[in-house]
Amino acid sequence: MEIPTWKKKNLIGVQSLSQSEIRKILKLAKFFKKSLGTKHNHLKGKRIVNLFMEPSTRTRIAFEVAAKSLQADVISIAEKSSSLTKGETLRDTALNIQALGADAIVLRHSSPGASLFLSRIVDVPIINAGDGAHEHPSQALLDLFTLEESIGSLEGKKVTILGDILFSRVARSNFWGLSKMGAEITFAGPSTLVPKSFESMGAKVSHDLKDSLSEADAVMLLRIQHERQSSSHFPSLAEYTRIFGLNKSRAKWLKKDAVILHPGPINRGIEIDSELADSDNSVILNQVTNGVAVRMAILSLCTLSRIE
């Protein structure tokens, strides 16, 4: 399959994508998924640099596998092994990477807006692999892909995103993606992590688990990052599990064919019961596989983009 015309060099977020652009990415991902395991030569001779300034397993490896499946050369740089520990700024690191001949940079960083910042400094495509609590577009796109695969068109579908929304880039990117595809989104969880102010974005906000689950066609669980919030946001993981954890009896509130997603890493027994994570309703492992196909699509589109 030929890579379709693509005019956006950078993938900073889903907020700035149109529905037709999202469809284009998902269509190409579908093609790559069918042929997973076969090597494509779309990025032969291209050098992709993974610049990961925050810990990541899934995303980093998925980007690496995706790039290698397109026969690109991949260089992965983690914070601890880079000169950033010597006080070099992100700006200088990126300029150096560019000077060394990168064809695209995949960036994971703790600062919101870091990818946009970098895209103004270097000429090579920047692909955002998560910037603080801002966006995580490749995750949201693979979630859209997985959802369409499991429940069909998202037009009019109800999706509940449950957990730590306030600090979540996955929730934000999914919100943009899902709403552009016509779905209704409910953010659910404790009031300190899901403040009412999210209604200003156009999401529904619920602090009642039963309410938020009963009509959902899909529920997306987010990892509770107790290490990230001070204990001021909620009392304990045990309390969270007691009030908002998805267990077998609460799963009965869900529609029979509702699907369960989780971007990982899962805290089994905290936000989700182990059994549920492995149940027929769970598409969690499909998300991982789809992540490679979607990232192959993203890498080839951005790296081969034609700016007019």
Added chain:
Amino acid sequence: MKTICIKGGRIIDPSLNRDEIGNLYFNGDKIIDESDASNIEYFDAKGLLIFPGLIDLRCHINDLSGGNCENISSVTRAAGAGGYSTVVLMPDLNPIPDNPATIQFTRDQINKDAIVNIKLCGNLTKGSKGKELAPIGSLQNAGVVAISDSPVSTQNNQIFCKAVEYASMFEIPVIDIPRDLTLSENGNAHDGPQALKMGLGGFPRIAEELHVQRAISISRSLKSSVHLSSISSIGSVEMIRDAKKKGVSVTADVTPHHISLTENNISDFNTNFKTSPPLREEIDRLHLVKALMDGTIDCVSTAHQPITEHLKNVEYDLAPSGVIGLETSLNISLNILKQTKGFTWLKLIKIMSTRAAEILNISGGTLKKGSHANIVLFDPLKKWKYTTKNGNSNGKNSPFDNMIFEGKVVETIINGEPILNYKKFISL
């Protein structure tokens, strides 16, 4: 000595409630009456506005952050270009003005390099650390006109309370930047819809409002004045308005950026819009403007905060807060306030000059006979483009870069000396 007559301009002097076409005379560094004038040289000011030099109650040269961005010479050139005849430097100086010796050191530098009047604000606590009171009486003897830990907010209530009580004995104003740090520790942006989308936040209105209430309560119970600088939230405005109605002796200022910009301006993570307190919502902005017009907020201060480019050109949450403002303050304030009902030039100049002099209890803000000849000549029709590149400040962190303005300061006269070399003035 020759007398200079600025002839036929529109004279705006809030201290005399004077707004009329007329002549203004000065001899040496003093303004004089026509009857005392002899040996007169005339300067034709037809079409120009003539008003007292502006006074900035809060200006930083941000000497402590490294990078050697601004200095006395550059900050006063920027001030002069913006029509400021007097700026009050906040205590983020190097060395820090928490004792008479360092104040003398800075004054020596000022005497050497300043081209406008500079007043100093001494520290409220030693080293701005918020733990021990600075020697406020000695600082006043050394020449400071106010005390504050600005841009740091004094967190300890006991220390702040005692500082206000102690300072009242010397009748020296206390300037507070209201901010509760426990509620705004990672305060990168206003906790509003815009920041929520961007994954930023951390500086809610309540972090400011709690300290506004603190200042009001302390001022009320001790019957001492407190000046609140950089008010940004609608709640603060309401509290200050109520307090003033009840006769509490609090005063307040707002910055040009808070009356002209909102959180929407940060949507593309441009750090030149990152300020502290952060830009808030349109409803806050509208109430700030209204409060300025009805006197709830007394004056505009620039909160001029030059930051070296390489420190500002980083990831948004890592960039320091602050913007420059001396050269654009008058034009921004004019642009915003002239759209309001009840705008007069007298009110504008009161807000930009006279009121600050009253709060600080310093001379200036007037063209009365016998006062220092600190005078601004303003051409209301002259169009110009502001660029940081051609600006006088060494800081380039302005949210108003490349803006086109109508009306320009064409000359600033400091103690009788024109400092901008306005062509016509020189031709005298």
